[in-house]
Amino acid sequence: MNKQCDLCIVKKRKTWGVSVLLIISGKKEGLAEIYNQLVDIIGVENTEKIYNNLKGQQVTFPMRLYKTEYVLQEIEEKYDGKNLRELAKEYGYTERYLRTLLKKGK
CATH class of the missing domain: 1.10.10 (Arc Repressor Mutant, subunit A)
Incomplete structure (x- = not known):
């Protein structure tokens, strides 16, 4: 594992025939800023889920939580x-x- 950036190293694995990137726990300096922030807020596993399901999409969150x-x-x-x-x-x-x-x- 790279000692400078353990978290930003990714592994590819196949899930249902699709390559999925996994973040390996450790340091996070190499992550793109939004993913760095997400790791701080929701943790590595949930950031991986967001990355794997929404990468490349523009996501806008409404100012109001409720409809x-x-x-x-x-x-x-x-x-x-x-x-x-x-x-x-x-x-x-x-x-x-x-x-x-x-x-x-x-």
């Missing part, structure tokens, strides 16, 4: 007429936007 429909459903269930500020904070929206959602939802 608008889900947020509306939750707000309608939890809104008691007085707690809109707390709900806005919980779901990361403004009170004004939640009022708009509630009006459109009814």
Whole structure:
């Protein structure tokens, strides 16, 4: 194993007839920046899964974790007429936007 960059060394293996690259644990300086960040956040195994399944694709993550429909459903269930500020904070929206959602939802 290369002592300067153990993590960036890859092995090829065949999985269902497709060559798959594996990251070997160790140092990570040789990884592309995004994979380096992913290793820090989710670990080597999950980074390998992302690499093997999504490599070459442009992936954009929405700013909001939840779909608008889900947020509306939750707000309608939890809104008691007085707690809109707390709900806005919980779901990361403004009170004004939640009022708009509630009006459109009814």
